[in-house]
Amino acid sequence: MSGLLRLYPRFWRERYGEEFEALLADRPPTLRHRLDIIRGALDARLHPEIVDPSHQLDRWWLAPLLGFAVFIVALALVATGPVHYDAYGSYRDGSAAALPWLAAMLLLLTGIARIAMRAPEGASATKVAGSIAVASGLLFSLSPWASVLSLTFFGAIIAMMVGATRAHVIPAWIPVLLGIALLPVVLAFATTLLLPWYTLREADVSPLLVFVPLGMMWPIVTLGLLVGSPIRRPGSTLAVV
Amino acid sequence: MSEALHELGRFAEPSLYILVALSEGPRHGYAIMSDVEMISGRPMGAGTLYGALARLERRGLIQALEPQERRRPYKLTAFGARTLEGQLSRLRSFADTGLARLRGRTT
Numbered sequence: 606m607s608g609l610l611r612l613y614p615r616f617w618r619e620r621y622g623e624e625f626e627a628l629l630a631d632r633p634p635t636l637r638h639r640l641d642i643i644r645g646a647l648d649a650r651l652h653p654e655i656v657d658p659s660h661q662l663d664r665w666w667l668a669p670l671l672g673f674a675v676f677i678v679a680l681a682l683v684a685t686g687p688v689h690y691d692a693y694g695s696y697r698d699g700s701a702a703a704l705p706w707l708a709a710m711l712l713l714l715t716g717i718a719r720i721a722m723r724a725p726e727g728a729s730a731t732k733v734a735g736s737i738a739v740a741s742g743l744l745f746s747l748s749p750w751a752s753v754l755s756l757t758f759f760g761a762i763i764a765m766m767v768g769a770t771r772a773h774v775i776p777a778w779i780p781v782l783l784g785i786a787l788l789p790v791v792l793a794f795a796t797t798l799l800l801p802w803y804t805l806r807e808a809d810v811s812p813l814l815v816f817v818p819l820g821m822m823w824p825i826v827t828l829g830l831l832v833g834s835p836i837r838r839p840g841s842t843l844a845v846v
Numbered sequence: 847m848s849e850a851l852h853e854l855g856r857f858a859e860p861s862l863y864i865l866v867a868l869s870e871g872p873r874h875g876y877a878i879m880s881d882v883e884m885i886s887g888r889p890m891g892a893g894t895l896y897g898a899l900a901r902l903e904r905r906g907l908i909q910a911l912e913p914q915e916r917r918r919p920y921k922l923t924a925f926g927a928r929t930l931e932g933q934l935s936r937l938r939s940f941a942d943t944g945l946a947r948l949r950g951r952t953t
Contacts, residue, residue: 645893
């Protein structure tokens with residue numbers, strides 16, 4: 606199968622894939638036409654109802670995308686907060702970022718819940734992992750410094766994503782990408798859990814090491830919703846994708 | 847542009863070319879692309895072609911026929927032919943008006 610064809614959702618490939626490949630074989634696409642195909646694949650994912658009316662309109666990917674923008678705002682507020690001095694030295698007051706952080710997390714959890722909901726009814730482990738991810742994520746958003754909560758949250762997201770991959774709800778590269786992104790964050794939180802807090806402080810770990818990979822959760826969940834299979838109405842004659 | 851084509855957004859113009867390409871008889875994707883290129887002077891990408899074909903088929907303007915080997919021909923439906931005729935008549939009227947005004951322009 607052509608790599609370009611893989612960009613289209615499965616239900617689209619089932620309907621047009623063969624003739625589309627025959628067309629590409631007859632007329633190999635130029636660079637400009639490759640871009641046109643990528644645009645066409647995005648269109649097919651954004652408007653699945655055009656090919657198969659049994660697909661519900663699904664715009665939930667907008668939630669984590671908006672959450673990513675809010676997360677950036679929260680980071681900017683942390684980075685520009687007033688500097689305070691106390692007996693231990695100086696620190697930057699990032700309390701203004703509390704509400705945007707909470708909003709960003711709620712939008713992320715909405716996206717995570719939506720992926721879990723896309724799993725078929727039989728995929729109960731995926732739905733349980735999704736529920737744990739949402740519950741621990743809510744607690745994590747209120748106390749992001751709690752290592753046990755954060756590790757539970759990250760573990761549950763990965764488990765849910767792996768389950769969603771097995772249920773063909775999202776492609777396999779989504780949990781791989783998420784695992785790679787979260788690895789430094791998990792290591793950082795695990796370090797604080799296993800070692801005395803001052804070890805990390807004296808090691809002067811850059812906040813970027815935590816916040817940049819953590820921030821990747823929003824675009825990855827957005828991608829998962831965007832390229833994954835939308836929920837289908839009952840009675841569809843096409844195979845579950 | 848007629849309502850059926852107007853609501854196709856960025857696919858409205860490619861759809862019109864496709865309907866014209868199918869007005870002579872059923873054609874498959876490659877033949878449509880070649881004909882559209884001949885009519886418009888611009889090649890049409892496969893992404894645009896199939897985005898427009900899906901929309902035209904969904905609205906009942908064209909109909910997919912049984913595949914011949916791996917290529918599936920499409921044909922214009924009666925509704926598609928009426929829509930195309932109406933649209934071309936409007937374009938002719940528009941072109942006539944524009945040309946008449948150009949000719950009557952004082953230089």
